[in-house]
Amino acid sequence: MMTINVGVLxxxxxxxxxxxxxxxxxxxxxxxxAFIVLTLGIVIAPTPLGQGIFNVLKQLVSGVSQAGT
Structure with a gap:
């Protein structure tokens, strides 16, 4: 039996x-x-990969906002 990861697809x-x-x-x-990209983001968000990407982006935005002030 072969399974396909929806996020990868x-x-x-x-x-x-x-x-x-x-x-x-x-x-x-x-x-x-745009709809497919939005749906991909929703599919990836609750996964560990999505949480890792979120944490990296959060740190990047925090660094940029601190550098601007």
């Missing part, structure tokens, strides 16, 4: 969609890509 779809030329995209296609 969606990441592959996002990469394939973003490799296309910008001029060749319609508004509907751009909306669909």
């Amino acid at each position: 969606m990441a592959v779809i996002v990469v394939l969609r973003l490799r296309r030329r910008t001029q060749a995209r319609s508004r509907v296609e751009e909306r669909n890509t």
Whole structure:
């Protein structure tokens, strides 16, 4: 039996969609890509990988905001 991780599958779809030329995209296609990316973020968020990415981004934003003040 073979299982497919939904997050990995969606990441592959996002990469394939973003490799296309910008001029060749319609508004509907751009909306669909944005929806897929948003859904990928929701799928990844509760995982340990998502929490790690969140912590790194939180530290980066904290460092940038402290450097600005």
